[in-house]
Structures are given as C-alpha cells and as structure tokens.
Amino acid sequence: MQKRRQFMKNLGVTTAGVLAARNIFAIPKNPQAKKRLKIGVISDLHHMQFGQDEVARLRGFMDEVIKAEPDFIIQCGDFCRPQKSDGIMAEWNRFKGLKYHVLGNHDMDVCSKETIMKFWDMPERYYSFDLEGYHFVVMDRNFLKKDDGTIADYNNSNWGPLPSPKRSFIDQEQLDWLKSDLEAAKFPVIVFMHQPVFLSDYFDELGNADEILKIFDQANFAAKKQGKTSGVTAVFMGHDHDDRYGVRNGVHYFIVNSATYVYSDKAHFYTDPLFAFITLDPSGKLVMEGRSTTYRPEVPEMIQSRFPSRITDRKLDL
Incomplete structure (x- = not known):
C-alpha cells in the first residue's frame, strides 16, 4: 500500500502536464445528437463478497434511477456473484429501460465468465452500440497472462x-x-471498462493498457486528420474504489468510486450508496452529478479523511 501511495505522490508531479492537453480531442459540439443523453452509472457494488447483502444499497441507486429516467444505466463491474444474488437482479430489473453490464474481476470469484454473463443476461463480454448520436464501447479487461506469455480468461x-x-x-x-x-x-466515443488504463495507483496491474491507449490515440489522430467527430472522448472506469479525473492526450478519464466501500487494511463500508448520473449535451458539455455519503461509525477517522466518500460533481465545458 505504501508503494502505491508513494507512486501517486510522484504521479502528482507529472499530472499537470497531462491535464494541460485537454483540448486536443475534447468532446466536440455534436450536431448528430438531437437531445441531452443521461446515463446512470454505478460501480463496485461487491454484493456478498464480504458476506454483505447489498440489495438495500442497490435499491438506493435504483430509486433514483426510476425518478431520473435516464436513457440507460450501466454497472462498471464487481457487481455480484451468481449465488444469493436474485434480489440484486430483481432490483436492477426494476428499471425497464436500457441496461448494460461491464465484467469486473470479482464477478468471476466463484464462477466462469459464461456463468455470470448468463446470470446477468449479458450477450457479449465486450460490445458497442450507438445511441442518440454517441458511440458507446464496453470492454472486458479480465484476462491473466500465463508464464508462457499466452492469456486466459478469469x-x-x-x-x-x-x-x-x-x-x-x-x-x-x-x-x-x-x-x-x-x-x-x-x-463521439464513450468507453466503459472495469480496470483503469490511466490514473490508477495500481501501477503494476495495468496489463496491456499501453496497447489500449495506443489504439485510442491512433483512432483519435485519424479522426482529427479527417475532420471527424468520432474520436474517443471519455473513458469511465471502476476497480480502484477511488474518485479521480484526468486527461491524457485530450481524452477525459474518470475513475468511478465504489458504491460500497474503500479497502485499506480491510474493507471500510459507506452508510449509503455512491453512484452518479452523467449528462452528455449536444453543445459539447459533459456533466457528472455524483453522490456523497458518510462512513459507518466504526470506520477510523484516519480512513475517513484519507479516502473521501464521494463521487465528485464535474461540469466540463469542453
């Protein structure tokens, strides 16, 4: 943990230079979008991982989803296991609109990808779709690298x-x-994945993130050269149980904090769920409306001050 935190301290020295590049491929005015598009996002619920029944926590998100009526909702991984999760799926399916899943590493703690995908009614492990003048991409980062250099599913x-x-x-x-x-x-392209390719302090757990970032850069260079608005503009990630935002080569990256807890020496739980609503405006604005909460009373003050229990509101006039 100390090594990771020291890395982030060092990273802070270089981040300013990265952030200065924000206008290279920023989300442009989008004449192909006819309306504001609203997305409900939640990440790292971790139902039953520590024996915690998180149905009530998900219900807090779903109650707000029903009120807000977003164009779709998405969970960014580490959602639930297939065992004892019928209540979670019943809550998730209260929303009758479009719903999407991202695979996280802990979703395969006790099963295969195929099993959890079937439980979620998730047709493909990675996929893309168009909606209201935007292109959305969902990725599967859940492969391990074997000693012989080949990779295998979690x-x-x-x-x-x-x-x-x-x-x-x-x-x-x-x-x-x-x-x-x-x-x-x-x-314009919006990407969702579980494990971050940027901003993470799990600097030794990036896999082949460099190959992904290279593809983003190449796609954006080609789009800019051709005068197209179809470059990668924003990437939403989970996994780190943290609240972060930064820009790399003009692409806006967000780490979405866990709905449930932060992990330090052990899991420290929030009282209420964290989640966010994202609005994409045809004028080129991205608005992130996050939630804040408190920790359970037993959580030490040192943890509470070190790891803010929030997803930050962000209004980006791009």
Whole structure:
C-alpha cells in the first residue's frame, strides 16, 4: 500500500502536464445528437463478497434511477456473484429501460465468465452500440497472462494468486475488434471498462493498457486528420474504489468510486450508496452529478479523511 501511495505522490508531479492537453480531442459540439443523453452509472457494488447483502444499497441507486429516467444505466463491474444474488437482479430489473453490464474481476470469484454473463443476461463480454448520436464501447479487461506469455480468461478466482503484473489484460481478438470498431465509429466515443488504463495507483496491474491507449490515440489522430467527430472522448472506469479525473492526450478519464466501500487494511463500508448520473449535451458539455455519503461509525477517522466518500460533481465545458 505504501508503494502505491508513494507512486501517486510522484504521479502528482507529472499530472499537470497531462491535464494541460485537454483540448486536443475534447468532446466536440455534436450536431448528430438531437437531445441531452443521461446515463446512470454505478460501480463496485461487491454484493456478498464480504458476506454483505447489498440489495438495500442497490435499491438506493435504483430509486433514483426510476425518478431520473435516464436513457440507460450501466454497472462498471464487481457487481455480484451468481449465488444469493436474485434480489440484486430483481432490483436492477426494476428499471425497464436500457441496461448494460461491464465484467469486473470479482464477478468471476466463484464462477466462469459464461456463468455470470448468463446470470446477468449479458450477450457479449465486450460490445458497442450507438445511441442518440454517441458511440458507446464496453470492454472486458479480465484476462491473466500465463508464464508462457499466452492469456486466459478469469475463472473461479484463478487471477487472485498471481502477481499483479500478470492481471488485467485483454485478448488479441478484442484488441483487433477495438481498433476496427473505433475506425468505423460515426459518432463521439464513450468507453466503459472495469480496470483503469490511466490514473490508477495500481501501477503494476495495468496489463496491456499501453496497447489500449495506443489504439485510442491512433483512432483519435485519424479522426482529427479527417475532420471527424468520432474520436474517443471519455473513458469511465471502476476497480480502484477511488474518485479521480484526468486527461491524457485530450481524452477525459474518470475513475468511478465504489458504491460500497474503500479497502485499506480491510474493507471500510459507506452508510449509503455512491453512484452518479452523467449528462452528455449536444453543445459539447459533459456533466457528472455524483453522490456523497458518510462512513459507518466504526470506520477510523484516519480512513475517513484519507479516502473521501464521494463521487465528485464535474461540469466540463469542453
């Protein structure tokens, strides 16, 4: 933990230079979007991972979703296990609109990808779709790198015993698909994934993030050269249980804090759920409306002050 925190302290020295590049590929005015598009997002619910029944926590999010009537909702991974999760899915399915899933590492703690995908009614492990003048991409970062250099799916916690540099990879099939998908995109691109490719203090658990970032950069360079508005504009990630925002080569990156807890020496739980609503405006604005909460009374003050229990509101006039 100390090594990771020291890395973030060092990272702070260089981040300013990265943030200064924010206008290179910023979300442009989008004449193809006819209306504001609203998205409800929640990440890292971790139902039953520590024996905690998180149905009530998800209900807090879903109650707000029903009121807000977003265009779609998405969970960014580490949602639930198939066992004892019928209540979670019943809550999730209260919203009758569009719903999307992202695979997280802990979703395969006790099962295969195929099992949890079937439980969620998730047709593909990675995919994309167009909606209201935007192109959305969902990625699967849940592969481990074996000693012989080949990669394999996360399956029944097979990733857990491995050293961090062998985690959070994606397969060549998906890399090839991502490149082709971005080349064919006709609208500004918004990406969702679980493990971060940028901003993370899990600096030894990035897998082949450099290959993903290279594809983003190449797609954006080509789009800019051709005068198109179809470059990657924003990326939303989970996994780190933190609240962060930064810009790399003009792409806006967000780490969405856990709905449930922060992990330091152990899991420290929030009283109420954290989640956010994201609004994409045709004028080129992105608004993130986050939630704040408190910790349970037993959580030490040192943890509470060190790890703010919030997802920050952000209004980006791009």
